[in-house]
Amino acid sequence: MRRPVVDQDQLADRERALSGLRRLEIELTQICNLQCDYCFVTRNLQQPTTRPMAEELLEAIAATVSTLSSPEGVEVVLTGGEPLSCWPSVVRAVEIFAGALGPRLVGASVLTNGTLLRPDRAAWLAENRVRVTVGLDGTQEVHDAHRRNSVGIGSWRRAFRGASSLVDEGIVPDVSMVVADGDCASLSQGIEWVCDALGPATLSVVPAAPPTLGGSVPRPGPEEWAELIVALHDRARTTGTRVAPVADVVDAMTDGVPMLHSDDGAWGGSMAVDVHGNAGPSLELLSAGVGAVALGSLDLASGPFQRWRDRSPARNAECRECSALGLCGNASMYASTAAGGSPAARDPWHCRMQRHLVNALEG
Ligand code: SF4
Numbered sequence: 001m002r003r004p005v006v007d008q009d010q011l012a013d014r015e016r017a018l019s020g021l022r023r024l025e026i027e028l029t030q031i032c033n034l035q036c037d038y039c040f041v042t043r044n045l046q047q048p049t050t051r052p053m054a055e056e057l058l059e060a061i062a063a064t065v066s067t068l069s070s071p072e073g074v075e076v077v078l079t080g081g082e083p084l085s086c087w088p089s090v091v092r093a094v095e096i097f098a099g100a101l102g103p104r105l106v107g108a109s110v111l112t113n114g115t116l117l118r119p120d121r122a123a124w125l126a127e128n129r130v131r132v133t134v135g136l137d138g139t140q141e142v143h144d145a146h147r148r149n150s151v152g153i154g155s156w157r158r159a160f161r162g163a164s165s166l167v168d169e170g171i172v173p174d175v176s177m178v179v180a181d182g183d184c185a186s187l188s189q190g191i192e193w194v195c196d197a198l199g200p201a202t203l204s205v206v207p208a209a210p211p212t213l214g215g216s217v218p219r220p221g222p223e224e225w226a227e228l229i230v231a232l233h234d235r236a237r238t239t240g241t242r243v244a245p246v247a248d249v250v251d252a253m254t255d256g257v258p259m260l261h262s263d264d265g266a267w268g269g270s271m272a273v274d275v276h277g278n279a280g281p282s283l284e285l286l287s288a289g290v291g292a293v294a295l296g297s298l299d300l301a302s303g304p305f306q307r308w309r310d311r312s313p314a315r316n317a318e319c320r321e322c323s324a325l326g327l328c329g330n331a332s333m334y335a336s337t338a339a340g341g342s343p344a345a346r347d348p349w350h351c352r353m354q355r356h357l358v359n360a361l362e363g
Contacts, residue, residue, distance in 0.1 A: 001363065003361075011260075011312070015312060018260070019071070020070030021068040021074055024074055026053065027053070027286070028080055028090065029080045029085055030080065031080065033149060034149055053277075065271075066101055068298070070269065075109065076101075079111040082116065108129075117165050133173065136175050137178055138183075138191065163198055177205050178206050188232060191235075195239045201240075205244070279292070279295050281304055282308075290304075327354070327358050328354040
């Protein structure tokens with residue numbers, strides 16, 4: 001497989017051609033029933049706002065978003081904290097956005113730790129075609145070492161039971177798996193188990209990164225990580241599961257279309273709103289207290305949104321000769337604050353990993 005020849009002008013043209021909001025992330029609550037040791041919303045978990053997002057605020061966001069939507073529509077992602085800790089708000093949010101956006105709501109999804117999923121909730125999610133991403137870190141031993149509640153009890157059993165209730169209702173879940181350095185050796189076993197047990201459509205395999213609640217959870221070396229996930233992608237392909245970070249690069253290489261990072265608003269197509277109604281390019285920035293604007297004075301073409309977009313490899317000289325240009329998704333995983341001292345910094349770990357990944361795929 002060969003990487004597409006991409007230059008910065010092409011990348012900038014593609015960014016310009018994309019207009020409007022495509023992905024909206026809502027921090028429905030800051031309450032979580034777990035205290036995972038690698039969680040990046042540390043500030044919130046230590047001093048959470050106890051009330052979920054107010055219904056009036058959800059309505060105001062939906063009204064604003066209906067004026068900002070891209071012609072192709074918007075995906076709305078409900079997250080937290082643990083969004084299912086305020087289930088009535090999940091139901092209202094889906095109803096409000098469906099009502100305000102109509103056919104421009106291209107999808108609603110929930111990011112959950114799975115422990116509060118029950119058959120009746122799974123049935124409602126299935127009926128309303130809400131996609132669900134469950135955080136499951138593989139085998140019980142690995143998962144329970146990191147994902148525990150406030151008294152130290154592991155959450156694997158409840159999370160697996162919750163994810164299984166989705167499968168019982170005909171929902172093919174996505175799974176998000178966070179991997180610390182010491183867990184790499186057991187990763188393939190964990191992935192095989194998840195694929196067999198749940199048959200996820202997409203498996204996002206994410207290296208753990210500081211800052212963390214209980215100190216630093218080391219992440220694997222970038223080259224080691226790249227080789228590991230390329231091998232896992234090859235194996236998972238036979239079951240029809242996408243290993244997200246690799247499959248995205250493979251698609252971009254196969255199609256010859258440069259990849260832009262929609263998830264963190266790198267080119268302005270994403271927006272996050274926290275429980276207080278502050279808007280910004282990503283929840284990571286908002287939870288770090290950076291880049292917040294009031295909903296009423298929102299302008300996706302200026303302020304923090306423009307500064308965030310300026311990080312693009314299309315605008316940075318150091319990216320000009322990079323072998324991952326157009327394939328890196330902007331080198332901006334959520335460790336940016338820890339790695340670069342600023343949530344707007346580029347994470348050099350990710351740049352090294354991404355170049356190694358592209359070289360490995362190129363053979
Ligand atoms: S991997 Fe890093 S250096 Fe390379 S294009 Fe992406 S952001 Fe630039």
